[in-house]
Every structure is written in structure tokens, then in C-alpha cells.
Amino acid sequence: MEYKCRTSTTISPPRKHYFLRPPEETDAWASENDLNQQPIYCPQSSSSYVKSLNYDVFGQEDCLFLDIYVRKEKISSSLPVLIYFHPGRFSYGSKEEYRADFLLKINDMIVVIPNYRLGILGFLSNQDSLLPGNLGLWDQRMAMKWVFENIEAFGGDPQMITIAGHDAGGASVGFHILSPLSHGYFSAAISGSGTALDPWAMSHSSGNAVVVANSLECPTNFSDNMISCLKTKQLNDILEVQMKLSKVLFLPTIDKAADIPFLPFPPQTLYANGFQKNVSYLAGVTQEEAVAEVASEFATAIKTQHLDKIIHHLLKPYLHGISNFHLIIKAAKYHYLRGIPVPTFESVKPQMVEMMSDFLYVSPLQSTLKWHSKKTQNTFMYVFDYKKNSDINPILNSAEEETNSDDSHMGDAIYLFNMTTFNESIVHNGRIHHVKKLLCKIWGNFVNERSPAVPNWKKFNEKERNYVEISTTIGAKINYRRHGMELWTLLVPDLQRIHNISTEEQYIIHYVDTDSLSWGAAGLAILLGVLCIALVGVVIVTRRKLSHASFLPVTSRKDEVHYGKIGEYM
Numbered sequence: 001m002e003y004k005c006r007t008s009t010t011i012s013p014p015r016k017h018y019f020l021r022p023p024e025e026t027d028a029w030a031s032e033n034d035l036n037q038q039p040i041y042c043p044q045s046s047s048s049y050v051k052s053l054n055y056d057v058f059g060q061e062d063c064l065f066l067d068i069y070v071r072k073e074k075i076s077s078s079l080p081v082l083i084y085f086h087p088g089r090f091s092y093g094s095k096e097e098y099r100a101d102f103l104l105k106i107n108d109m110i111v112v113i114p115n116y117r118l119g120i121l122g123f124l125s126n127q128d129s130l131l132p133g134n135l136g137l138w139d140q141r142m143a144m145k146w147v148f149e150n151i152e153a154f155g156g157d158p159q160m161i162t163i164a165g166h167d168a169g170g171a172s173v174g175f176h177i178l179s180p181l182s183h184g185y186f187s188a189a190i191s192g193s194g195t196a197l198d199p200w201a202m203s204h205s206s207g208n209a210v211v212v213a214n215s216l217e218c219p220t221n222f223s224d225n226m227i228s229c230l231k232t233k234q235l236n237d238i239l240e241v242q243m244k245l246s247k248v249l250f251l252p253t254i255d256k257a258a259d260i261p262f263l264p265f266p267p268q269t270l271y272a273n274g275f276q277k278n279v280s281y282l283a284g285v286t287q288e289e290a291v292a293e294v295a296s297e298f299a300t301a302i303k304t305q306h307l308d309k310i311i312h313h314l315l316k317p318y319l320h321g322i323s324n325f326h327l328i329i330k331a332a333k334y335h336y337l338r339g340i341p342v343p344t345f346e347s348v349k350p351q352m353v354e355m356m357s358d359f360l361y362v363s364p365l366q367s368t369l370k371w372h373s374k375k376t377q378n379t380f381m382y383v384f385d386y387k388k389n390s391d392i393n394p395i396l397n398s399a400e401e402e403t404n405s406d407d408s409h410m411g412d413a414i415y416l417f418n419m420t421t422f423n424e425s426i427v428h429n430g431r432i433h434h435v436k437k438l439l440c441k442i443w444g445n446f447v448n449e450r451s452p453a454v455p456n457w458k459k460f461n462e463k464e465r466n467y468v469e470i471s472t473t474i475g476a477k478i479n480y481r482r483h484g485m486e487l488w489t490l491l492v493p494d495l496q497r498i499h500n501i502s503t504e505e506q507y508i509i510h511y512v513d514t515d516s517l518s519w520g521a522a523g524l525a526i527l528l529g530v531l532c533i534a535l536v537g538v539v540i541v542t543r544r545k546l547s548h549a550s551f552l553p554v555t556s557r558k559d560e561v562h563y564g565k566i567g568e569y570m
Contacts, residue, residue, distance in 0.1 A: 005068045005154070019231050020124060022135060023064055023142040039096040040065050043235055044088075044118050045243045057239035059094075061121070066114035066143050069100035070154055080160035080447045081151050083112045083186070084417075085140055087167030087193075087410055089200070090251050091119045091242075099418035102436060107444030110156045114143035120242050123250040126209035130223035132258035133207075137179075140172055141262075144185035162188040162447045166410040170194030170283070171201035174368060175252055178270040179262050183277045188450050190443065191283040193410040196267040197364035199318040203251040204266075211248050215241045271371035278375050280450040282443075284382035284412075284467075285365055290356030291408040298349060307348065308333060314356055327495045335487050354484070361409075362481055363488035369460045379460040380452055381467035382442075383480055384412040386435050412470070415439045434472055442470075 018024065043059035070079075082103070086093040100111035116122060116139035125133025148158045163186045165173050173189050174196025176182035194201060210220045216237065218229035230238070242250065256264040263270075270276070297314055311329050319325055336351040365381070373379040415436040445453040456476040458466040464478040465485075479485075 005070075019061070020121070020131065020135065020227050022138045025142070025146070039094070040115060041094040041096060042115050042118050043121055043239055044092045045239050057236050057243070061235065063115050063117070064139055064142070065095070066112055066146070067095050068154055069104055069111040069113075071104055077155055078157040079108055079110050079155050080162065081110045081112060081147060081156045081158075082443070082447050083114070083144060083147055083161060083163045085116070085163070085165035085169030085172045086113065087165065087169050087413070088118065090123055090136060090168045093118070093168075101418050102416060103440050103443060106437060106440055107447070109444060109447050110151065110154060112143070112147050112151075114140065116140050116143070119250045120212060120238055123203075123252060124209050124212060125203070125207050125253050125255070126223045126226065127207040127253075128223050128257050129259050131209055131227065132255035132261070133253045134255050134262045137172065137175055137252055137262050140176070141182050141185070144176070144182060148185045159187060161186045162190060164190035164192075164443075165194070166192040166413045167194045168201070171196055171198055171252075174267065175263060177276050177279065177281070177372070178267055180275065181260070181262055186279065188280040188446065189282070190446060191281075192412060193285055193289060193361060195283065195364050195368040197368050199360055199364070201251065202267070203249045203253045205249065208248050208250060211245060212241060215245065271368075274375065276372055276375050280376065280378040280446070281369070281372050282380045282382070282446050282452065283365055283369060284384060285357070285361045286408055286411045287383060287385040288353055288357060288408050289361040290353050293356050293360065294349065294353045298352065307337065310345070310348070310352065311355070314352060315359070318360070322496060324495050324498055327498070328492055331487060331491055331495065335483065358481055358484035359488055363485055366465060366480070366485055367489055370462045373460050373462060377459055378450060380457065381460045381465070381480075383467055383469050385469050386411070386471045412439055416443060431472060438470065438474070
């Protein structure tokens with residue numbers, strides 16, 4: 001029904017020209033006759049989320065290709081375009097795992113799916129001008145630029161380009177919304193199960209290059225010496241180091257030291273200073289985003305035999321070094337476990353999934369849409385909540401045996417794309433076909449009309465936080481998980497700003513339900529209960545109003561962005 005044309009967007013080998021360097025354009029492109037080539041993956045080690053791959057290292061460095069999907073029958077000479085960035089936590093995945101057949105069957109559009117560099121090769125950073133990081137984002141931008149300049153040859157409209165993605169792809173969309181370097185190449189955006197504010201989406205460390213260089217016996221004193229040495233290493237050796245350094249994150253980062261920075265400030269700061277592009281934005285989550293995270297960590301966490309330690313174990317990777325972490329744990333425990341008569345380790349697993357979903361996905365999403373809706377009213381939120389007892393969502397791996405949940409992390413992507421790695425899991429029945437058609441139509445409407453075009457789907461606003469719940473039907477609602485959002489976006493940032501509290505006291509967070517106290521942004525009252533020594537139980541309550549709250553990590557209220565050298569940034 002459609003054809004796929006593969007085309008190169010970067011230079012060809014030799015390796016020395018592009019290793020750990022930004023991409024460069026090339027005039028060379030392959031023809032449709034080259035479609036029977038072997039699949040092209042950027043170098044990576046297989047993910048624990050993907051059952052069919054057994055921790056092999058694979059891929060080729062000359063990997064920056066994109067696939068263009070166009071209907072065989074020509075609809076018009078100026079079709080809207082969807083550029084989709086694949087998921088994979090910036091460490092794995094490829095355009096090869098996603099096909100656009102579903103979308104093209106019922107929508108008039110062109111779909112482009114590019115590769116981008118991953119892991120060490122895409123996000124190694126020494127926080128300096130020679131190795132600032134974010135090469136994977138530059139690859140995406142190069143693909144966007146190529147599409148903008150060439151898509152008319154395929155019948156596409158360069159003024160109607162929508163960028164989209166799930167997981168790392170969704171977060172990438174957020175970074176492009178915030179970076180003026182990308183602003184000229186798209187006019188709408190879609191993020192699923194990932195935004196630029198998600199705690200897992202960005203590295204805030206001082207750089208990861210030194211650790212990698214030490215592991216490969218390369219010098220660390222100067223980046224040019226380091227890069228020269230790394231060029232001499234075999235690709236497999238580099239990827240094996242990446243696998244061994246499981247706690248070292250290779251993610252987008254602040255690259256202020258770069259000659260041309262892609263993200264010179266944290267996303268929170270860029271949003272607060274209005275650098276988000278004024279584009280229509282559709283973004284959403286699934287009902288149980290964090291099933292996989294909890295399932296993979298819960299077996300280890302319950303060995304602690306203490307509920308506080310379970311919460312500590314789940315949150316620590318994302319909040320390491322945060323002040324008053326013990327208070328955050330107590331606040332989370334009170335919010336998610338209150339009302340459970342006798343909590344047991346197994347009985348609290350659903351609450352832990354909700355906690356991690358709120359923290360990692362839902363709260364950042366609503367913070368993102370709050371900021372974005374200040375720039376454009378054409379902002380829409382959805383929650384995917386279709387459940388079916390099957391193994392259709394392969395993202396869960398071991399978790400799927402425990403949950404049988406299709407509304408877990410990026411569960412909606414399976415209904416939008418032919419995910420080639422997992423198609424054997426999909427059972428084609430009427431209900432699935434209906435959900436598939438519903439989601440594809442929503443995305444198609446948004447790409448074509450800059451609106452989902454669904455009755456009663458109101459635009460997101462900060463007061464009501466309008467959204468729709470998508471299952472076999474669509475229902476309009478407001479204030480999704482309101483109490484959880486207040487915990488993570490209002491109370492927790494405040495707790496981080498509490499200083500000089502006596503370490504001899506035991507602190508318990510106590511905040512009341514909305515029935516007795518409103519948590520509105522204006523006039524917000526936060527009660528901080530401090531339980532004194534022994535049995536006294538004297539509670540000290542602190543109240544203060546918040547003019548605005550930011551999501552973790554907290555940035556200074558005085559932190560402002562000035563682009564006096566905007567020409568250099570562009």
C-alpha cells in the first residue's frame with residue numbers, strides 16, 4: 001500500500017571524520033531499489049526491555065539514515081509530514097523497529113523515521129567545547145533539516161511538519177521545542193510517555209567521558225587527547241564498556257560550554273523564560289507508565305523488609321544528592337500508602353507503580369503542558385487506558401508476567417506503528433482494530449489540522465488541566481491525579497528548600513486532603529509537621545504561599561536566561 005525510500009542524511013565513512021562529532025550533510029542518497037539491504041541500527045547493546053535480543057552488541061557507525069513512508073497512490077502534491085523519533089532511553093532502538101502502515105492506511109500524510117546516535121557515541125560529554133555532548137540531538141536536528149529542505153520532492157509540505165516520539169523520542173521532541181536551533185524545522189509536536197522534564201531524560205552530572213576514558217585506558221587530561229585515543233578503540237570494546245557502566249548515564253545534557261550550545265540551560269529554566277516554541281502540542285501518558293521500572297526493581301527492594309526503604313530504593317536513582325530526601329520519602333509514603341490497613345510488600349506494589357508513574361511521567365507531563373500552554377493555547381493532553389489481558393505490550397519483559405497491562409509505558413505506540421520486533425504478540429481482533437483506528441485518527445487529525453478534532457476534548461489549561469482518557473471510547477476529564485501532582489510539583493520542591501533543621505528531631509510530613517484545604521497555586525498552604533523527641537508529638541506547622549513551583553531538580557528563582565549572543569546560539 002505504501003513504499004519506503006531510504007536516504008542518507010550524513011556523511012559516509014571514513015570513521016575519523018564523524019566519530020564523536022556533529023553530523024554533516026551529504027548529497028548522496030539511496031534509491032528505492034536499495035530497500036532489501038540489511039537493517040541499519042546505530043551501535044548499541046540490546047536492552048533488557050527487549051526479549052528477542054540477548055545483550056549482544058551490534059550496529060554500524062554509518063547509521064544515520066532515515067526512512068520515508070508515502071502512499072503509492074498520490075493524494076495531493078502537498079501532504080503534511082510526521083517525523084517520528086524512536087524510543088529507547090537514548091541507548092537502544094532504531095527506525096527498523098517501527099513502520100508507518102497503520103498511520104498511512106487512514107491518514108493523508110508522509111511519515112519519516114530517522115536513526116540517531118545512541119549511548120556513548122550519541123551522548124558522551126566532557127562538559128567542554130570539544131566534547132559537549134548531545135550529538136544524538138544534533139542528528140535528529142539534521143534529519144529535521146533534511147526533511148524540511150527535501151520533502152517537497154516526495155509530495156510533502158515543509159510548512160506542515162510535526163515532530164513526534166515516545167519515551168526518549170517524546171523527550172527529544174521537548175528538547176527541540178526548547179532549542180532555538182531546531183525551531184525553523186517544524187510547526188507542531190507530539191510527545192508520548194516522555195517529556196523534556198522527565199527525571200530520567202537528562203543527565204545533570206559533570207560529565208561521563210572521564211569514566212569511559214579510564215575504562216578504555218585513554219588519557220583524561222584533555223578532550224582532544226581523549227577523543228584521539230577513543231578513535232583507536234574497537235566499536236565492540238566501546239559498547240562493552242557502556243554495558244559495564246550501567247550506572248553511568250549517557251543522556252542529553254547541559255552543553256553551555258559548546259561553541260554552539262543545543263541546551264545551554266536546564267529545561268525548567270528555558271520554560272520559565274519562555275523559550276518554548278509557539279507550536280501546537282499534543283502530549284500524553286499511559287495509565288500505568290512505571291510498571292516496568294517497579295517490576296525490575298521491586299524484587300530487590302522488598303529484600304529491605306521496610307516500606308520506607310522500598311520507596312527509598314525506587315526513588316534514589318533519580319533523587320541522589322537531593323536535600324531532605326528523608327522528608328520526601330515520608331511525604332510519598334503518607335500520600336500513596338495511607339488508607340492501607342496493614343501494608344504488605346506485595347499489597348503496596350500497585351501504589352508503588354502509581355508513585356513512580358506520577359514521579360517519572362505524569363507530573364513532568366503536566367508541568368510541561370502548564371508551561372507550554374502559557375505560550376500557546378493549542379495544547380492537548382491525553383491518558384491512554386486501554387486494558388486487554390494479553391501479552392501485547394512487550395516493553396514489560398518480565399513485568400508483563402506480573403501485570404498483564406497494556407496501558408503501561410508507551411503502550412499506545414503499539415497501536416500506532418507496526419513494531420516489527422513485536423508483531424507476533426499482536427492479536428488482530430475487532431476491539432484492537434478499533435483502538436488502533438482511534439489512535440491513528442487522533443494523530444492524523446493533529447498532523448493535518450493541528451487539533452485532535454475530537455468532540456469535547458478541551459485544550460489544556462493550568463486551572464482545570466483538561467485531558468481525555470482514551471480506551472475503546474474517549475472521555476473528557478479534568479485534573480488527572482490531582483493530589484499526586486500537588487505532591488511532586490508543589491510540596492516536594494518546597495521540602496528541598498528547607499534548611500537548618502535539627503538532625504536530632506524526627507520529621508514527618510503531614511498535609512491534609514483537598515476537602516479541608518485547597519492546594520491552589522494561589523494561596524497554597526503547606527503544612528510541615530515536625531514530630532518532636534520522644535512521645536510529645538508537638539506539631540510545628542509552616543505555611544507559605546508559592547508564586548510558582550518547579551519540578552525536580554529545583555532551580556534557583558533568580559536563574560534567568562539572557563541570550564545576548566543569540567546569533568552565536570543560532
